[in-house]
Amino acid sequence: MLKDLLAQARILCGDANVQEGASIEPRYLQPARYGAGQAAGLVRPSTVAEVSALMEMAVAHDARVVPQGAHTGLVRAGTPGDATRDVLLSTERLKQVFELDVLDRTLRLSSGFRLSEVNERLAEHGLWFPVDLSADPSIGGMLAHNTGGTRMLRYGDVRANTLGLEVVLAEPAGQVLRCGQGLQKDNSALALGQLFIGSSGSLGVITEATLKLSPLPRQRAVALVAPSGLAPVFPLYQTVMQRWGGLVSAFEGISRAALEAGLHGQDLARWFSGQLPAYALLIELSSDLPADQLDLNGLLQGWLEGEFESGRVADAVLEADEAIWGLRHRISEGLRAQGKVIGLDLSLPRRAFMVFREEGLAWLALNHPELRLADFGHLGDGGMHFNMVWPAQAGPLEPAQELALREGLYRLVAAHGGSISAEHGVGPQLQEAYRAHWRQVAPSVLDWAGRVQMLFDPHGRLGTTNWGP
Numbered sequence: 001m002l003k004d005l006l007a008q009a010r011i012l013c014g015d016a017n018v019q020e021g022a023s024i025e026p027r028y029l030q031p032a033r034y035g036a037g038q039a040a041g042l043v044r045p046s047t048v049a050e051v052s053a054l055m056e057m058a059v060a061h062d063a064r065v066v067p068q069g070a071h072t073g074l075v076r077a078g079t080p081g082d083a084t085r086d087v088l089l090s091t092e093r094l095k096q097v098f099e100l101d102v103l104d105r106t107l108r109l110s111s112g113f114r115l116s117e118v119n120e121r122l123a124e125h126g127l128w129f130p131v132d133l134s135a136d137p138s139i140g141g142m143l144a145h146n147t148g149g150t151r152m153l154r155y156g157d158v159r160a161n162t163l164g165l166e167v168v169l170a171e172p173a174g175q176v177l178r179c180g181q182g183l184q185k186d187n188s189a190l191a192l193g194q195l196f197i198g199s200s201g202s203l204g205v206i207t208e209a210t211l212k213l214s215p216l217p218r219q220r221a222v223a224l225v226a227p228s229g230l231a232p233v234f235p236l237y238q239t240v241m242q243r244w245g246g247l248v249s250a251f252e253g254i255s256r257a258a259l260e261a262g263l264h265g266q267d268l269a270r271w272f273s274g275q276l277p278a279y280a281l282l283i284e285l286s287s288d289l290p291a292d293q294l295d296l297n298g299l300l301q302g303w304l305e306g307e308f309e310s311g312r313v314a315d316a317v318l319e320a321d322e323a324i325w326g327l328r329h330r331i332s333e334g335l336r337a338q339g340k341v342i343g344l345d346l347s348l349p350r351r352a353f354m355v356f357r358e359e360g361l362a363w364l365a366l367n368h369p370e371l372r373l374a375d376f377g378h379l380g381d382g383g384m385h386f387n388m389v390w391p392a393q394a395g396p397l398e399p400a401q402e403l404a405l406r407e408g409l410y411r412l413v414a415a416h417g418g419s420i421s422a423e424h425g426v427g428p429q430l431q432e433a434y435r436a437h438w439r440q441v442a443p444s445v446l447d448w449a450g451r452v453q454m455l456f457d458p459h460g461r462l463g464t465t466n467w468g469p
Contacts, residue, residue, distance in 0.1 A: 002087065005061040006041045012053055017044040017093065021083065028088055031079045032072055032135070033341060034429060039066070039080035039088045046093040048166065048207045052174040054089060055205070059173035063087045064461050067201040069141030070114055074343060077200040077427030077464055078141065089205060091140045097208055100125065105213040106163060106182055111140030111206050127213045130155040134329035140206045145425035146198035150328070153380040154249040154286070155214060157423065158197060165193040166208035170462040171455075182210035195452065200425040202463035203456040217286040220249070221296035222321040223304065225313055226277035230354055232312040236281065237350075237380060243303065244285060247296070251380030252282035252328065258376035258387070261334030262327040271327075272315050281379070282328055284321075328376075335374055335389055340397055342371075342405065344386040346413055347422035353382065356416050360386060360409055368405060370394045383422045406433040414441050428464050435469065443469075 003020075010018045019025065019042040030036045040063070045051045058065045068078035068090050080086035094112030101107070102125055109118065116136045119128045131142060131149045141147075143165070148157040155161065164180030179193030180186060196203050227233055237251055254262070259276050268274045285296045297319065307313035317324065335341050348356055357375065364371050370391065377385040386409065390397045410420050410433055426434050438446040450468020457463075 002040045002061055002063050002085075005057050005063055005087065006043075008057050009041070009043045009054060012050055012057075013043055013045050017046075018042065024088070028068065028071065028090060029079065030071075031074075031076050033074050033343065034076055037076070037079035037081050037086075038083040039086040040082075040084055042088040042090060044090045044093045047096060048094075048168065048176060051089070051094070051168045051205055051207055052176055054087075054174075055168055055170060056174040058087055059170065059459075059461055062461075064463075065089050065170070065205070066464055067091065067140070067144070067205045067462075069111070069138030069144070070136060071141075072135040072137045073141060073145060073427065074345070074424045075200070075421075075427030075429045077144070077425050079428070079464070081428065081464060091138060091205070091207070094140070094207055102127070104182075104184075105215075106210055107213055108164070108182060108208065108210045109139060110208055111138060111143070113139050115139065115142065122213065123216060126216050128216045129161065129211055130214045131158055131161060134332065139209060139211070143197050143206050143209055144199065144201045146423060148378065148381065148383060148423040150252065150378065151249045151284075152378060152383070153251055154246065159194065161212045162193070162197060162209055163212055164210035165196055165206060167193075167196050167204035167206055169204045170457045171459070176207075177204065180210065184212070195456075198425065199467075200427055200463060200465040202453060202465040202467065204462070215288045217249070218288055218290050219294075219296055220284055220286040220321060221300045222250075222282070222284045222318075222324050223300050224271075224317040224320075224324045224327075225281040225283060225304070226272055226315040227279065227281060228312055228314045230279060233279065233281065233354065233379070234350060236307070236312060240283060240303075241380075244299070247285045247287055248283070248380070249286040250282060250284035250378075252377065253379035253384075254280045254282060254328065254331070254376040255374060256280075257372060257374035258331045258335075259327070261338065261374055262329075262331040264330070264334040264337060270320075271317060277314065282324060331374070331376055332387075335387055338372075338389045339392050339394075340390040342388045342390060342397070342402060343424075344384075344388075344406065344409060344420070345422045345424040346384045346386050346418055346420065347382050348384060348413070348416055348418040350382055352416035352418065353379065353384065356412060356418065357384070357386075359412050363408060363412060364388070367408060371405075378422075403432055406430075407436050410437045411440070413437075426465055426467075431466060439469075
């Protein structure tokens with residue numbers, strides 16, 4: 001146990017902000033998905049100086065620091081695993097900096113703020129940080145995993161909306177590195193901050209960021225559309241994008257099984273007269289202009305009327321914006337109620353999206369007929385949550401079985417030029433499959449990723465993700 005380190009941490013951060021071994025609150029150890037972790041201790045610093053000092057202490061005691069934000073991630077990157085060596089560093093008290101520049105539309109802030117807190121404060125200024133999620137992560141966690149969200153089609157991912165970072169390093173221990181000056185345009189140095197975004201907390205502890213903000217939409221129009229089959233799905237996407245381009249903020253695909261999960265316990269009669277389609281499209285238009293200047297609902301309804309006549313659309317639900325998004329955001333919760341969820345966070349070229357889906361279904365039917373596919377996701381930007389449910393009556397799913405399942409489907413992903421992690425990051429849950437995937441696709445990438453990690457953390461004292469071979 002790291003008693004001396006934790007004793008020093010109490011002096012630095014206060015007794016109330018250090019927990020040891022079995023006394024660590026379960027919420028810090030239990031991830032949103034999969035089993036609970038374990039750690040020697042938990043520390044909750046409140047300043048960058050405290051984070052820096054803790055990193056120095058950890059290196060001196062040969063501890064491994066595991067950064068954790070709101071612990072909403074799905075790959076266990078923020079979940080410690082070693083009860084003798086891991087020290088969990090929670091960033092939830094890092095909230096000292098919140099500097100809004102309304103003219104530049106930028107926000108410099110500490111990494112412990114949650115997304116909901118940020119957007120609540122920004123709303124009075126008519127602004128928001130537009131990376132929209134069903135969970136409520138910390139800003140640091142979003143940066144560590146390069147989150148995309150439901151409106152990435154219009155606004156881009158976290159990387160596209162970040163102008164600067166502050167990071168505490170493990171080598172040299174405790175060094176504070178500032179990357180970028182918060183400017184929209186700046187080519188005065190290497191963009192080192194980009195290395196930390198999406199690194200799953202393995203290269204440094206993100207303590208501060210400067211974010212690019214967007215105007216808060218004045219109106220939105222949402223439709224849940226039942227296409228006449230799978231064949232019209234991408235032609236409909238192309239038509240929507242050609243017609244409205246930058247007005248399109250979301251274009252999601254939702255299978256019937258996912259719809260059923262999102263509607264669990266609700267009255268189905270209001271949705272497509274109780275007859276759920278095999279596949280549905282969630283389409284959202286949004287604008288900074290008020291409805292008296294641009295009627296988005298009118299545009300969407302007029303287009304749908306034409307598509308009904310063309311035969312490409314069979315049915316649609318309109319003017320139920322909150323209910324539609326509520327359905328979409330309840331899918332994951334509904335699936336968890338059905339059994340163990342094995343979630344694959346994939347990205348594919350649009351040309352391969354439906355082909356992979358059909359091949360994946362066929363592969364599951366042949367190799368794991370007990371699994372039920374309930375796929376959904378960000379069809380407009382190529383993201384697919386290929387989520388499967390292992391029913392309780394099938395007995396426990398052994399780790400070796402899950403690894404074989406992932407590797408089999410990842411081979412299909414690789415064959416179509418896709419990615420095995422669209423936005424969830426690569427944590428312990430994906431480590432073995434990640435290495436197998438990159439050995440198949442590009443061994444040199446695996447090699448160089450390991451070299452970069454060795455540069456920032458040569459002794460393996462930071463995070464739970466290993467990028468090397």
